[in-house]
Structures are given as C-alpha cells and as structure tokens.
Amino acid sequence: MPAMLEPKLIAGNANQPLARAIARRMSMHRGMSVGLVEARVERFNDQEIFVEVYENVRGEDMFIIQPTSNPANDNLMELLIIADALRRSSASRITAVIPYFGYARQDRRTKARTPISAKLVANLIHEAGIERVLTLDLHAAQIQGFFDIPVDNLYAAPIFALDIAHHFRGQLQDVMVVSPDVGGVARARELAQRIGAPLAIVDKRRERAGEVSEMTVIGDVTGKTCIIVDDICDTAGTLCKAAEVLMEGGAKEVHAYISHGVLSGPAVGRIEKSVMKSLVITDSIQPTAAVTACPNIRIVPTAPMFAQAILNIWNGTSVSSLFDHETLTPIYEGMYSAA
Structure with missing residues (x-):
C-alpha cells in the first residue's frame, strides 16, 4: 500500500463554504496546496443521490466534511453514500467531519413507543464504513457512547x-x-x-x-x-x-x-x-x-479549529489540546487581538 503523504478532503453539498475554508487553512498549515477531492454529488430526477469520485483515493486517509443539517435526511444520505464510494475505492481510512450532528436531540426515549434516532444514525455511520467521527458540541455528551468507533467532540x-x-x-x-x-x-x-x-x-x-x-x-x-x-x-x-x-x-x-x-x-x-x-x-x-x-x-468561523483537528488526527497527535486557550489562540492569530 502506498504511503499516506497527505490527508485528503472531500465534501458533500451541505456546507461547501466551510469545506473550502478548512482546505485553505490546512494549506496554510502544511505550506502546500490542500484542495477538495474532485467528485460529483448530485441527484437523479427521482431525488436519488449519486456520487462519483474522480480522483484516485486508494490507500488514502480520507476526511468527509458534511454536516447533517437541514435537509437532514438528504445530507445524511450524502454522507453515507460518499463513505460507501470511498470504501469501495479502497480508501485506507474514512473520517466523517460532521460540524453539526443532526438527530442529536433524539438521544433518549422521552415517552413510550418513541425512537432513539441518534443511536440509529450512529449505527448507519458505522455500517457505511466510517472509522472515526469528528464533530462539534454534540447536543448530549452521551451520544459519543452510541458509536463503536472513536468520536472526537470539539467545543465552541x-x-x-x-x-x-x-x-x-x-x-x-x-x-x-x-x-x-x-x-x-x-x-x-x-x-x-x-x-x-x-x-x-x-x-x-x-x-x-x-x-x-x-x-x-x-x-x-x-x-x-x-x-x-x-x-x-x-x-x-x-x-x-x-x-x-x-x-x-x-x-x-x-x-x-x-x-x-x-x-x-x-x-x-x-x-x-x-x-x-x-x-x-x-x-x-x-x-x-x-x-x-x-x-x-x-x-x-470554525475552519481554523477543524483544520487543526484534522491534521492532529492524521498525525496521530492530541485533539483535546484544542480545548486549551494557549493552543487555540495561535490558530486564530490575527482574528482576535489580545484582550
């Protein structure tokens, strides 16, 4: 298997501006161009979602940037189908970067005969071949326990x-x-x-x-x-x-x-x-x-923090270090002058 030289980003349609901003920040950190993997994510006439990845991703460390916000079902299906396309294209590891985790408010049974939809979504993500989740401010911390894969929950x-x-x-x-x-x-x-x-x-x-x-x-x-x-x-x-x-x-x-x-x-x-x-x-x-x-x-903006978190995951270094003021301040240099 070829060496993983660079992390590779791919994005669905849920938040393209954020995905591009994360790529720009990673380019600044790496000192080289980091772009989004060229792909086609579109719908047939009956609204079925179709994905085609145009670049070779064999053996690569892939990061899918896709919040599952409104329309939650469409964006969730995009995430799952992109993951399936990458898995069948022999990507080495697939991480889902989900800035907003939809269905998180359905994290428990509030009354009889109701679902725990957040657990169902966690199962779907795992079955799609995703091996790690990176998200921001989960509605309930216990949702991390719904997954049988590592979950990194960043904080705003x-x-x-x-x-x-x-x-x-x-x-x-x-x-x-x-x-x-x-x-x-x-x-x-x-x-x-x-x-x-x-x-x-x-x-x-x-x-x-x-x-x-x-x-x-x-x-x-x-x-x-x-x-x-x-x-x-x-x-x-x-x-x-x-x-x-x-x-x-x-x-x-x-x-x-x-x-x-x-x-x-x-x-x-x-x-x-x-x-x-x-x-x-x-x-x-x-x-x-x-x-x-x-x-x-x-x-x-959250792009500076997500970009650093992705690089830390790729490098195998601490993500929780981003919770510290001393670590986060340099990432946002120039955005906030010293108080």
Missing part, C-alpha cells in the same frame, strides 16, 4: 471565550453567563470559568412541547451584561423569551452565543425584533441569505 466554548474577550474588552467585570435551562448548566459553567464570569440560570417550565409557560431567573442579573450560552437555536422562541425575562430582571443588555444556528421558520424575524443586542453563531451550518443579512447576527 474556547472560540467563544476568545470572541468575548475581544468584543467585551474592558467590560468583563460586568459580564454574566446565563444558561437558558437547567440542562445546559455544564456548558454555560465551562464558558463562565474560561472568562472568569459568574453564572445565572433561566428555569423554564413547559405545559406542552414547544410552549414555555413560565420562566424564572435564578441569580441576580441587575446591571449585568448577560451572555446566554446554548448549543442549538432552532426557532429562537425560547431564546428571545429568555432575553426578555433577563431584561425584566434588571440586565443592562443581553447577547447570545450559540454553537449551531439552525434558525428555522420564524427564527430570524424573531431575533431581529428581539431585545437581544447580538446573536453569535458558528458556521457549522451554512447560513442562509436571511441569516447573513440580519444585522444582529454575527458568525464566527
């Missing part, structure tokens, strides 16, 4: 900490990190510890699915610049309501940092009209034109 908190230190320079003493529900306390606490800020919680109670009947702030937010932290923002109803409750509780202003901007349905309109001054999301999901045009939505 270190990037958010850099961004907060830059944009709230001189104001950090007034910043308070807020978890929008009790279940997200661990995620919010980690960011709060990174920036040395106190923590508050918005306790919400639902009468039925999708409807919040009551919200209570646990903690004193009077005069504070509140930063709501969560992993997913879908329709933004709960997020905007939490911002209103915080302002009513005496907060000076409210911002939000969300790992995955699903932003479906009325989300963008709600955010535009919200009392929130800004919503910061990553580019794990390709933003729509409405998202990019929204004046109070800002997008931070």
Whole structure:
C-alpha cells in the first residue's frame, strides 16, 4: 500500500463554504496546496443521490466534511453514500467531519413507543464504513457512547471565550453567563470559568412541547451584561423569551452565543425584533441569505479549529489540546487581538 503523504478532503453539498475554508487553512498549515477531492454529488430526477469520485483515493486517509443539517435526511444520505464510494475505492481510512450532528436531540426515549434516532444514525455511520467521527458540541455528551468507533467532540466554548474577550474588552467585570435551562448548566459553567464570569440560570417550565409557560431567573442579573450560552437555536422562541425575562430582571443588555444556528421558520424575524443586542453563531451550518443579512447576527468561523483537528488526527497527535486557550489562540492569530 502506498504511503499516506497527505490527508485528503472531500465534501458533500451541505456546507461547501466551510469545506473550502478548512482546505485553505490546512494549506496554510502544511505550506502546500490542500484542495477538495474532485467528485460529483448530485441527484437523479427521482431525488436519488449519486456520487462519483474522480480522483484516485486508494490507500488514502480520507476526511468527509458534511454536516447533517437541514435537509437532514438528504445530507445524511450524502454522507453515507460518499463513505460507501470511498470504501469501495479502497480508501485506507474514512473520517466523517460532521460540524453539526443532526438527530442529536433524539438521544433518549422521552415517552413510550418513541425512537432513539441518534443511536440509529450512529449505527448507519458505522455500517457505511466510517472509522472515526469528528464533530462539534454534540447536543448530549452521551451520544459519543452510541458509536463503536472513536468520536472526537470539539467545543465552541474556547472560540467563544476568545470572541468575548475581544468584543467585551474592558467590560468583563460586568459580564454574566446565563444558561437558558437547567440542562445546559455544564456548558454555560465551562464558558463562565474560561472568562472568569459568574453564572445565572433561566428555569423554564413547559405545559406542552414547544410552549414555555413560565420562566424564572435564578441569580441576580441587575446591571449585568448577560451572555446566554446554548448549543442549538432552532426557532429562537425560547431564546428571545429568555432575553426578555433577563431584561425584566434588571440586565443592562443581553447577547447570545450559540454553537449551531439552525434558525428555522420564524427564527430570524424573531431575533431581529428581539431585545437581544447580538446573536453569535458558528458556521457549522451554512447560513442562509436571511441569516447573513440580519444585522444582529454575527458568525464566527470554525475552519481554523477543524483544520487543526484534522491534521492532529492524521498525525496521530492530541485533539483535546484544542480545548486549551494557549493552543487555540495561535490558530486564530490575527482574528482576535489580545484582550
């Protein structure tokens, strides 16, 4: 088998801009051109997905860049079919880079006769021939245990900490990190510890699915610049309501940092009209034109972190080192000046 000289990237249609950005960052790190493997990923008239890889991948270390965001089923099938094409083309190892892992919210049985869809998706990924998964901020950490292959789960908190230190320079003493529900306390606490800020919680109670009947702030937010932290923002109803409750509780202003901007349905309109001054999301999901045009939505890049993680996997070095401030800061050099 020929030596694996370079990692090779291939992308589906879910987030081509992110895939190209990762390739550019890897080119900078390697000092040589790293491009996307030329391939055809298209649909027949009946919407069946067809994949053809134009380059020789025999014996290569392949990385498929494909979030399983909306349309989740189409993007998931693209990922599986690309993996099958690579496996049948004798690729040495196949790693799925899934910046946003769809179906992650279906990680347990919430009532009788319901599926655990995240486990089913994990089984499909394994059976397709994928040998490792690289993802960002899984909705529930236990999903890593659904896989019988290694899973590297990156975190947006270190990037958010850099961004907060830059944009709230001189104001950090007034910043308070807020978890929008009790279940997200661990995620919010980690960011709060990174920036040395106190923590508050918005306790919400639902009468039925999708409807919040009551919200209570646990903690004193009077005069504070509140930063709501969560992993997913879908329709933004709960997020905007939490911002209103915080302002009513005496907060000076409210911002939000969300790992995955699903932003479906009325989300963008709600955010535009919200009392929130800004919503910061990553580019794990390709933003729509409405998202990019929204004046109070800002997008931070994940390509530098994913590019380094891919190189670390390929080199057999630590991926968890990217969780450290000292390691991540140089990767984002020039993007955030010192606080």
